[in-house]
Each structure stands twice: as structure tokens, then as C-alpha cells.
Amino acid sequence: xxxxxxxxxxxxxxxxxxxxxxxxxxxxxxxxxxxxxxxxxxxxxxxxxxxxxxxxxxxxxxxxxxxxxxxxxxxxxxxxxxxxxxxxxxxxxxxxxxxxxxxxxxxxxxxxxxxxxxxxxxxxxxxxxxxxxxxxxxxxxxxxxxxxxxxxxxxxxxxxxxxxxxxxxxxxxxxxxxxxxxxxxxxxxxxxxxxxxxxxxxxxxxxxxxxxxxxxxxxxxxxxxxxxxxxxxxxxxxxxxxxxxxxxxxxxxxxxxxxxxxxxxxxxxxxxxxxxxxxxxxxxxxxxxxxxxxxxxxxxxxxxxxxxxxxxxxxxxxxxxxxxxxxxxxxxxxxxxxxxxxxxxxxxxxxxxxxxxxxxxxxxxxxxxxxxxxxxxxxxxxxxxxxxxxxxxxxxxxxxxxxxxxxxxx
Amino acid sequence: xxxxxxxxxxxxxxxxxxxxxxxxxxxxxxxxxxxxxxxxxxxxxxxxxxxxxxxxxxxxxxxxxxxxxxxxxxxxxxxxxxxxxxxxxxxxxxxxxxxxxxxxxxxxxxxxxxxxxxxxxxxxxxxxxxxxxxxxxxxxxxxxxxxxxxxxxxxxxxxxxxxxxxxxxxxxxxxxxxxxxxxxxxxxxxxxxxxxxxxxxxxxxxxxxxxxxxxxxxxxxxxxxxxxxxxxxxxxxxxxxxxxxxxxxxxxxxxxxxxxxxxxxxxxxxxxxxxxxxxxxxxxxxxxxxxxxxxxxxxxxxxxxxxxxxxxxxxxxxxxxxxxxxxxxxxxxxxxxxxxxxxxxxxxxxxxxxxxxxxxx
Numbered sequence: 001x002x003x004x005x006x007x008x009x010x011x012x013x014x015x016x017x018x019x020x021x022x023x024x025x026x027x028x029x030x031x032x033x034x035x036x037x038x039x040x041x042x043x044x045x046x047x048x049x050x051x052x053x054x055x056x057x058x059x060x061x062x063x064x065x066x067x068x069x070x071x072x073x074x075x076x077x078x079x080x081x082x083x084x085x086x087x088x089x090x091x092x093x094x095x096x097x098x099x100x101x102x103x104x105x106x107x108x109x110x111x112x113x114x115x116x117x118x119x120x121x122x123x124x125x126x127x128x129x130x131x132x133x134x135x136x137x138x139x140x141x142x143x144x145x146x147x148x149x150x151x152x153x154x155x156x157x158x159x160x161x162x163x164x165x166x167x168x169x170x171x172x173x174x175x176x177x178x179x180x181x182x183x184x185x186x187x188x189x190x191x192x193x194x195x196x197x198x199x200x201x202x203x204x205x206x207x208x209x210x211x212x213x214x215x216x217x218x219x220x221x222x223x224x225x226x227x228x229x230x231x232x233x234x235x236x237x238x239x240x241x242x243x244x245x246x247x248x249x250x251x252x253x254x255x256x257x258x259x260x261x262x263x264x265x266x267x268x269x270x271x272x273x274x275x276x277x278x279x280x281x282x283x284x285x286x287x288x289x290x291x292x293x294x295x296x297x298x299x300x301x302x303x304x305x306x307x308x309x310x311x312x313x314x315x316x317x318x319x320x321x322x323x324x325x326x327x328x329x330x331x332x333x334x335x336x337x338x339x340x341x342x343x344x345x346x347x348x349x350x351x352x353x354x355x356x357x358x359x360x361x362x363x364x365x366x367x368x369x370x371x372x373x374x375x376x377x378x379x380x381x382x383x384x385x386x387x388x389x390x391x392x393x394x395x396x397x398x399x400x401x402x403x404x405x406x407x408x409x410x
Numbered sequence: 411x412x413x414x415x416x417x418x419x420x421x422x423x424x425x426x427x428x429x430x431x432x433x434x435x436x437x438x439x440x441x442x443x444x445x446x447x448x449x450x451x452x453x454x455x456x457x458x459x460x461x462x463x464x465x466x467x468x469x470x471x472x473x474x475x476x477x478x479x480x481x482x483x484x485x486x487x488x489x490x491x492x493x494x495x496x497x498x499x500x501x502x503x504x505x506x507x508x509x510x511x512x513x514x515x516x517x518x519x520x521x522x523x524x525x526x527x528x529x530x531x532x533x534x535x536x537x538x539x540x541x542x543x544x545x546x547x548x549x550x551x552x553x554x555x556x557x558x559x560x561x562x563x564x565x566x567x568x569x570x571x572x573x574x575x576x577x578x579x580x581x582x583x584x585x586x587x588x589x590x591x592x593x594x595x596x597x598x599x600x601x602x603x604x605x606x607x608x609x610x611x612x613x614x615x616x617x618x619x620x621x622x623x624x625x626x627x628x629x630x631x632x633x634x635x636x637x638x639x640x641x642x643x644x645x646x647x648x649x650x651x652x653x654x655x656x657x658x659x660x661x662x663x664x665x666x667x668x669x670x671x672x673x674x675x676x677x678x679x680x681x682x683x684x685x686x687x688x689x690x691x692x693x694x695x696x697x698x699x700x701x702x703x704x705x706x707x708x709x710x711x712x713x714x715x716x717x718x719x720x721x722x723x724x725x726x727x728x729x730x731x732x733x734x735x736x737x738x739x740x741x742x743x744x745x746x747x748x749x750x751x752x753x754x755x756x757x758x759x760x761x762x763x764x765x766x767x768x769x770x771x
Contacts, residue, residue: 107760183766207762239759279706281738281749285718288706289480289736296483299461300454311707320486322510327763351770353762 004099005150006124011071011081014122017147019064024143026059028052032139039135044108045278050236053274054110061390062118070391071122074401081123084409091408097123098176098199101403104130104190106182107205109240111136115390116179116201116399121155123403128171129157169193177201177403201402203395206241207325208232210358210382211343211370213250214259217360225360226263228383230270232358234313235386237277237329241355242378242386246325247334248343256336257304260317263334264306271309279329287314287328294319324350340370347374355395358382412492412517415447416727420521423698423724427524430532432697432724440698440724441473444731451491455479455730473722474702474710478734481674484512491728492517501557503673514557514673517728525677525725526561527568529696530634533680534667535569539601539630543574544591546606546614547636552579557673558636562605571600578610585617592625592659601630604659607637608651615651618658626660633661636669649689668693670748674733675699676725682745692745698724701746703739713741716749 006014024030028037033055040051071078075095079085084092101120105113113129114137120127121144129137137157144151158171172178172193179201180190187202194200210229217225232244247263249256279287294305294316303318313330325333337343347354357376359367371379377396378388393399422440426432432440446469449456462477470476479489484503488494497515499522504511516522535541543566548556550563566574575591577584595602606614611633618624633655652663664686670693671678679693679701695701702710703717711717719739722732738749 109760112760181760184769203760205760205762205766236759239761241760241762243759243761245761281716282736284706285736285738288708288718289482289734292478292708292734293480293482293486295461296454296458296480297486299457300487302486320510324764324767327761327767350767352767353770 004126004154006154011078015067018118020147021143022059022062036136036139047275058111066390070399074398091410094407095404097125097404100175101125101127101177102175104180106186108132119400120403126154206353206355207245208242208356210244210247214255215251226266230266232385233332234270234274248337250337253336260334264308267313268308276312287331290326344373356380356385358385426698427528438472441722444727445476454487476732478720478732479730480734489730490515501673502555521725522676529678530565541603542600543570544602544604545576546610549576583613599628601628603632605634615654615658631661632665675723677723694745703741716740
């Protein structure tokens with residue numbers, strides 16, 4: 001990898017280039033975006049509205065204000081990326097970006113590698129993104145080059161090949177920082193190839209859950225809450241780590257049952273906005289089996305099953321507690337619980353690694369207690385679980401701080 | 411003690427097994443009669459059937475119309491025409507723990523034994539050979555609720571040379587004893603049938619590899635392989651496994667027969683004879699068993715189309731005649747093509763999934 005050419009630019013100029021490119025990509029008719037949308041659909045089978053939504057979410061969030069705010073929050077100022085900045089009571093600090101950053105996305109989440117790549121570029125690092133496909137990241141990098149030619153050598157993609165590849169091993173062995181997305185096995189294999197002093201930022205597979213206390217839901221909020229839960233569950237067919245994988249409904253059991261029945265109607269509505277993608281046959285078969293098992297239990301008087309939108313989605317109310325959530329496309333298990341403690345006990349019993357906790361009121365004290373108890377790194381409002389702010393932490397980790405090494409001038 | 415209706419059905423099923431014949435109309439009639447019996451005697455199944463619109467006045471007319479119970483339902487209810495106390499035997503279905511495993515109860519072992527022997531005879535013993543059975547499957551004496559252990563125990567007793575041996579005890583494999591048994595078979599000039607789960611077969615081959623041992627087992631020796639690698643860290647391609655069997659044991663690939671069965675069934679599928687010589691193996695089934703391939707809505711699909719496999723097993727007289735699975739397959743002129751998820755297939759997203767979670771446990 002070349003020594004970074006971005007050091008010739010100010011951080012503000014880099015951020016401005018990212019902002020300008022993101023603005024172009026925010027237009028659904030921007031030709032590269034049209035091509036990428038089609039490529040993503042072909043590769044992953046998501047419907048057009050889902051891909052468009054994902055790209056809108058991504059590029060609307062990658063704007064100068066959000067990037068600068070996140071950087072300033074973590075580093076004190078954007079200028080700290082350019083040279084020493086005086087800091088009251090402390091030595092002046094220079095947040096110098098490391099030379100080589102590698103981002104490995106063995107997962108297929110839309111654009112997951114792009115955000116850390118852009119923060120690393122903002123830190124003036126050379127960035128190599130090893131992605132499942134360079135359709136999105138590579139095309140966006142092309143737009144960056146159009147903004148500033150220095151990106152040509154600093155922002156590089158390589159398609160994921162998987163397996164052993166000596167060239168990949170060499171790249172990983174030379175990296176100062178590696179951010180990786182994937183299964184435990186993939187992360188383990190990547191970590192083993194790094195230098196001892198390299199930073200490793202692992203983003204493993206995780207689950208997200210929601211909690212609703214029906215007694216606390218205001219009547220005026222109920223419909224929006226139901227629609228939000230449906231969107232959280234159905235967007236990306238439930239494939240994301242921020243997708244709603246299990247919902248716990250606290251309070252009166254009858255009220256929980258009624259809430260779940262209303263949720264089925266919300267699923268019907270949400271399926272219009274977020275229609276199902278082309279499912280993988282094995283997972284489709286497993287989803288059907290889970291739905292039918294729910295029907296079997298319901299026939300025996302235990303729980304209920306809903307299959308809205310022509311059985312393209314499934315809600316199982318009161319599924320078995322001795323099984324973890326099914327993690328199947330467009331399938332949501334709903335657990336009636338007496339209180340959050342019962343939900344926490346379920347999460348702990350199944351050792352679920354939790355990314356986000358969705359609740360109606362993120363500021364309620366018990367929401368924070370709940371998040372701490374289950375190890376969640378994000379508390380989000382139901383309906384916004386899949387819309388993490390670009391300025392927030394990612395997986396509990398900072399956005400840019402891991403891509404720099406501080407030089408203190410005393 | 412079950413009544414005359416059950417006895418009459420058992421007699422019809424046993425007759426079909428003995429004749430190894432049942433035409434399409436006869437199959438539909440038998441399956442529907444068994445279902446009607448189960449509606450009366452198997453309350454959880456009856457409740458499920460009612461939820462699917464089945465009533466005494468609106469009964470299925472063909473086997474394909476019989477509502478299929480998901481295999482996992484055996485973990486949720488006692489799906490039997492006899493109570494657990496009256497069952498002759500039960501087998502434990504798969505589960506991540508014993509606590510959440512299910513049970514398949516049998517009113518009698520007669521149907522099960524007749525079905526398994528008839529199927530095994532056609533698939534593995536068309537020459538009527540009396541072989542020595544080397545069993546790398548759960549030991550029925552130590553694992554009395556293993557359906558595979560029971561099955562091979564019965565086969566060895568009924569068809570073996572009286573010197574069958576067992577090498578699996580829980581999770582441990584007795585490699586030295588296995589090697590001694592191979593040596594003895596070679597010395598005696600007796601053809602063997604090695605019955606093994608795929609995982610145990612790998613362990614056995616690795617043990618031979620570690621010793622540098624290579625055998626050319628007596629002519630007529632064969633392997634019945636079953637199971638797979640579910641829940642196991644070590645995964646080996648089937649072609650690679652079969653090649654290793656040839657290399658280490660001198661058994662040709664065409665003499666390796668894969669069995670496909672489930673604890674929730676009483677009957678088994680085996681590789682068709684013709685496909686044992688090709689690269690793609692097709693499963694065949696006995697006349698009292700029939701696979702249907704269905705789409706996610708439960709609707710049968712056309713031949714060649716991939717879907718989930720549903721089994722109609724008339725030998726399941728005292729439990730559930732129609733079982734739905736998550737196994738993928740397609741019906742083809744050569745038989746049933748079993749399809750698994752391709753390793754390395756691109757899964758979408760960054761969500762945890764069941765395999766991730768199991769790997770963490």
C-alpha cells in the first residue's frame with residue numbers, strides 16, 4: 001500500500017469531499033447509485049424499496065455536520081487531525097492517522113464497510129476495503145476521486161475471495177488497524193494474521209431485541225409504535241444486527257396478546273413499504289417450519305401465530321422459552337413477560353450477544369438498566385433501531401479514535 | 411393396549427412391508443386410514459388437524475392432503491396414539507440439550523423392525539449376504555433411546571454373522587478395538603458392513619491414518635453412512651470422505667450407501683443403486699413411505715423444483731403419519747435429491763444466526 005497521499009489535504013477538505021460525494025449519492029437517480037442499487041439487488045435479493053431505503057439512510061447520514069460532530073466529540077476538534085492542537089491543562093495533541101487501515105467485510109450488510117472507511121480516510125489513512133463486492137464501496141470511492149484525486153491511491157477496494165490467500169495475509173500483516181465484520185470464526189482467522197501491535201476492531205454477529213410495556217404505551221402513540229416495530233423487524237428481512245430479532249411485551253398477558261395481534265396488522269402495512277426479498281431456500285424452509293410449529297402450539301392452546309402479507313412474514317406469540325430466537329427472515333417471536341427481569345433472564349439463558357435494545361422511551365431509567373443487564377451497546381427508539389446516527393458509536397466502539405495515534409507535544 | 415382398529419391397520423402395513431409393494435391408490439388409502447385413526451387417538455395431532463380445517467366430515471382423500479406436523483413438534487407434545495406409559499419404546503429426537511429434546515413413542519416395535527429390515531435388505535443386502543457388522547453408531551445397550559442404535563442393533567442381530575462389534579460409547583470412539591476388528595475380518599476373510607455416522611467415519615479414518623494402516627477388506631464389504639456433521643466442528647466433503655474410505659479400507663465408492671432417516675420416522679431412505687456409480691446420489695424409498703417436496707406455503711412443487719421435504723410414512727402408525735422437515739430436496743426421475751446449504755454460501759447481513767449461537771455454546 002502506498003504511504004497516504006491524503007496527508008497533503010486538511011481534514012476539513014477530506015470531510016468536504018466526502019460530504020460532496022455523499023450529496024451526489026443521496027440522489028436516487030445518480031447513475032452510479034442506480035447501477036449499485038441494481039447490483040445489490042442482484043447479489044442479495046432485497047427488493048428495490050429496501051435497497052433504496054438503505055442507501056438513503058447511509059448517504060443522508062454521511063454529511064459534513066455529522067462527521068465533524070463525531071470527530072470533534074472523540075478527538076476534541078477536527079483540526080487535531082492536521083497537527084498539534086492546544087488543549088487547556090494538557091499537552092497539545094496531534095491525532096495522527098495511522099498509515100494503513102484494512103477493513104474486512106465478510107458480511108453482506110449494505111455499506112457496512114463504508115462508514116469506518118470514511119472515518120479512516122478522514123484521519124488521512126490509506127484504506128483498503130476488502131468487501132464481498134466492490135459494487136458500493138468501490139463506486140463511492142470513485143466519486144471521492146472525482147472530488148479529490150488524492151483519494152485514488154488512498155481509498156482502494158478489493159473483492160472478497162474468502163479462504164486462504166497469501167496476498168491477503170500480507171496485507172493484513174502490514175496493517176496498523178484492521179476493522180472486520182463477520183462471524184466469530186472469520187474474526188478469529190483475521191485476528192490471527194495481524195501484527196502484535198496492530199489494533200483490531202471486531203464487529204461480530206449480534207442480535208437486537210425490543211421491550212414494550214403495554215401499560216405504558218400512550219394511546220396516541222400506539223399505532224406509530226406498532227408500525228415502528230414492524231419496520232424494525234422487516235427491514236432487510238431481519239438480516240441485520242440491528243434488526244429486531246425478539247420482542248418482549250411486558251405487563252398483562254391479555255394485553256400482550258392483543259398488542260401482538262395488532263402488530264400483525266402493522267406487519268401487513270410495513271410489508272408494502274418493505275416487501276420481502278428473494279429468500280434463501282433453506283432459510284425460507286426453516287421460517288415455514290417455525291411458523292408451522294407455532295401453529296401446532298397454538299392448536300394446543302399455547303400462544304398464537306400470525307402470518308401476514310401472504311405468509312411472507314411470521315409473528316409467533318409466546319414461543320418456547322427453552323429455545324433461542326430463530327433468527328430467520330421476517331420472523332419475529334413475541335414473548336409475553338411479567339417485567340424486564342424476565343426478558344433479561346431469557347437473554348442471559350441463551351447467551352445472546354445484544355447490539356441494540358429498542359424501547360418506546362429511551363430516557364426511562366429502566367431502559368438503561370435493561371441495556372446494561374443484557375450488554376446492549378445502543379438504546380434506540382422502537383422504529384429507529386435500524387437507523388443508527390452516523391455520529392453515534394458503532395458496536396460500542398468509537399468512530400475515528402481507533403484510526404489515530406496521539407502525538408503529545410509537551 | 412390398542413384396539414382392533416390399530417391391529418387391523420398394523421396388519422395392512424405389515425402386509426405392504428412383506429410384499430414390498432403398495433400402489434399409488436393403496437398408499438393414499440392406507441395413509442388416509444392411518445390419519446383418520448390418529449385423529450381419534452392422538453389428541454395433539456387432532457387439534458392441529460382441526461386448526462387446518464380437518465373435521466370428521468372433511469377428511470383428506472389423498473396422502474398429500476394430510477396435514478403434516480413439523481418435526482420439532484415432537485419436542486412440544488406427546489404425539490402418540492398410546493400414552494407414554496403404554497409405549498413399547500421411545501426414541502429421543504435431536505435437541506440441543508436432553509431437556510428440550512423430543513420423544514417419538516411407539517406402541518409396538520413390530521412395525522419399526524419390519525420396516526427397517528425390509529428397507530435395509532433392499533438397499534444394502536440385495537445379495538442376501540450375511541456380513542459382520544462393525545457399528546460406529548450409538549450402542550443400543552448403552553443408548554437405548556437412540557433410533558439409529560436400535561436400528562443397527564436389530565440389523566446386526568437379524569442379518570449378521572453373530573460377531574458384530576460396537577465401537578462408539580457416548581462421544582468416544584474405540585480406535586484400537588476397531589483396528590483389531592478390521593484385522594480379524596481380514597484374517598477370517600469375512601466381508602463386513604461398517605455402519606457409521608459420517609462424523610464417526612471420519613474419526614475412524616483419521617485413526618487409521620494416524621497408524622498408517624490401510625486395508626483391503628474382503629470382497630463384498632460395504633459401508634452404510636448416515637447422519638452428517640450437524641453440530642460438529644469438523645466437516646468433510648462427502649466425496650472426500652468416500653474417497654478416503656476407498657483409500658483406507660479398500661471399499662469402492664459404489665459400495666458406500668448413504669441412509670437418510672429421522673428419529674421422527676419409522677422408515678428410511680437410501681441411495682438408489684444406480685446413483686451409487688455416479689456423482690450425484692438420489693434417494694429411494696420403500697413403498698409404504700413417500701416424500702413430497704413443498705414450497706414455503708406447504709404446497710407441493712413440480713418435480714425438479716427445490717423445496718422442503720415432507721414425509722408420509724405409513725409405518726408411523728402409532729404417532730404421526732405426515733412429518734414436515736426443513737430439509738431441502740427436489741424430486742427427480744432418479745429419486746429424491748437431498749440438498750444442503752452450500753458451505754461458504756453468502757448469507758445476508760450481520761445478524762446472529764442459529765449456527766453462530768450454537769458455535770458459541
